[in-house]
Amino acid sequence: xxxxxxxxxxxxxxxxxxxxxxxxxxxxxxxxxxxxxxxxxxxxxxxxxxxxxxxxxxxxxxxxxxxxxxxxxxxxxxxxxxxxxxxxxxxxxxxxxxxxxxxxxxxxxxxxxxxxxxxxxxxxxxxxxxxxxxxxxxxxxxxxxxxxxxxxxxxxxxxxxxxxxxxxxxxxxxxxxxxxxxxxxxxxxxxxxxxxxxxxxxxxxxxxxxxxxxxxxxxxxxxxxxxxxxxxxxxxxxxxxxxxxxxxxxxxxxxxxxxxxxxxxxxxxxxxxxxxxxxxxxxxxxxxxxxxxxxxxxxxxxxxxxxxxxxxxxxxxxxxxxxxxxxxxxxxxxxxxxxxxxxxxxxxxxxxxxxxxxxxxxxxxxxxxxxxxxxxxxxxxxxxxxx
RNA sequence: GGGCGGUUGGCAGAGCGGUCAAAUGCAUGUGGCUGUAAACCACACGUCUUCGGACUGCGGAGGUUCGAAUCCUUCACCGCCCA
Numbered sequence: 001x002x003x004x005x006x007x008x009x010x011x012x013x014x015x016x017x018x019x020x021x022x023x024x025x026x027x028x029x030x031x032x033x034x035x036x037x038x039x040x041x042x043x044x045x046x047x048x049x050x051x052x053x054x055x056x057x058x059x060x061x062x063x064x065x066x067x068x069x070x071x072x073x074x075x076x077x078x079x080x081x082x083x084x085x086x087x088x089x090x091x092x093x094x095x096x097x098x099x100x101x102x103x104x105x106x107x108x109x110x111x112x113x114x115x116x117x118x119x120x121x122x123x124x125x126x127x128x129x130x131x132x133x134x135x136x137x138x139x140x141x142x143x144x145x146x147x148x149x150x151x152x153x154x155x156x157x158x159x160x161x162x163x164x165x166x167x168x169x170x171x172x173x174x175x176x177x178x179x180x181x182x183x184x185x186x187x188x189x190x191x192x193x194x195x196x197x198x199x200x201x202x203x204x205x206x207x208x209x210x211x212x213x214x215x216x217x218x219x220x221x222x223x224x225x226x227x228x229x230x231x232x233x234x235x236x237x238x239x240x241x242x243x244x245x246x247x248x249x250x251x252x253x254x255x256x257x258x259x260x261x262x263x264x265x266x267x268x269x270x271x272x273x274x275x276x277x278x279x280x281x282x283x284x285x286x287x288x289x290x291x292x293x294x295x296x297x298x299x300x301x302x303x304x305x306x307x308x309x310x311x312x313x314x315x316x317x318x319x320x321x322x323x324x325x326x327x328x329x330x331x332x333x334x335x336x337x338x339x340x341x342x343x344x345x346x347x348x349x350x351x352x353x354x355x356x357x358x359x360x361x362x363x364x365x366x367x368x369x370x371x372x373x374x375x376x377x378x379x380x381x382x383x384x385x386x387x
Numbered sequence: 388g389g390g391c392g393g394u395u396g397g398c399a400g401a402g403c404g405g406u407c408a409a410a411u412g413c414a415u416g417u418g419g420c421u422g423u424a425a426a427c428c429a430c431a432c433g434u435c436u437u438c439g440g441a442c443u444g445c446g447g448a449g450g451u452u453c454g455a456a457u458c459c460u461u462c463a464c465c466g467c468c469c470a
Contacts, residue, residue: 037423058422096422119424164422206422237421265422272421287423294426295419322416352426353415360426 078154
């Protein structure tokens, strides 16, 4: 049942028009996955997501394991039922948290904020330990455990546990991270085979290797041997120069299987997505549209005839800026989203200045509408041969 | 009429002889955010500046002191208490 199809290949780039089949629906690619780390796209209902045209969302193994905990999700018959989203779900494995929750990578200012889960980390070949700075409680994640949890989540696309190395990163460290990731990929694959119930859950492998070409290529060699349902390129957009990221895509993508989906993890801003599509990427996820929305940064297409192949095809609007105080126009009059159909910039700014939660909702709705529209434009551009 | 207490930058509120253009919070302004520790974070926030500083400044006026937001005198206003 699950499968992948390439409907069209661009003649002028590596871009592909694709269809990814899952138990919960068929996804037209290239596509973007709004992030629902904890089983919510912050501030939105699943109905709103559906109305926006979201095809698939992304949840996180690590966060959901901590809360509500896997027992609760099992009792709810999976994440779809629990959150009442019947579309496909991709779940990240927690590998990114190895990077993001590592105290060395956390800006010093953040250690002061005491959010609920402040986690430190230990890692070895067996797996990862996260530890709460608050109560000292330890949490363990291994490739096998991450897989089991994702199956329990009823994930349509599961990600293998990987080690996302930071940037900058020494060659030796990156090498170890690749070897570990490769080893964990093998263990994940074996674990999946043992769990025969997991036929409808696809499993993706992840390429690591930091900015080192030979490591990236070695990673591809090892990972593709295991014949995953799709391949992700991880460890990018982690602080390295943008040029470097594209350079890496240039020399990695040609070595990925042509008949499998390609997923660039955590990327990115609009022009990066367009660029990566041209290099052959089919799937994206990023916190940018949702987080920036909450922080008051809104996106809009620029010009009357927006062509994504042109640079500067979009603008950013800092909605809190004073200049919008009396701007009674809409963010983007061509945008069909609820926000743009109903509310002015001046009102949005006012809601932000009030710290009114509705501001977050309206902004999130609009930015996701923008991103989903961008993907639609990309698909159309491939179809019509523009990119 | 008398006795206390108070008056600090847009607001609240520290400071009580030099390290004070003045803590902190709020408000305001600008920016950042890339598999979400993120409705978060950073910077700015008297005026001018050749970015080295310069000038004005803690209710008003006057004084003491090398030096005052800080001590004294006096005036104004606010609060509480006594007549």
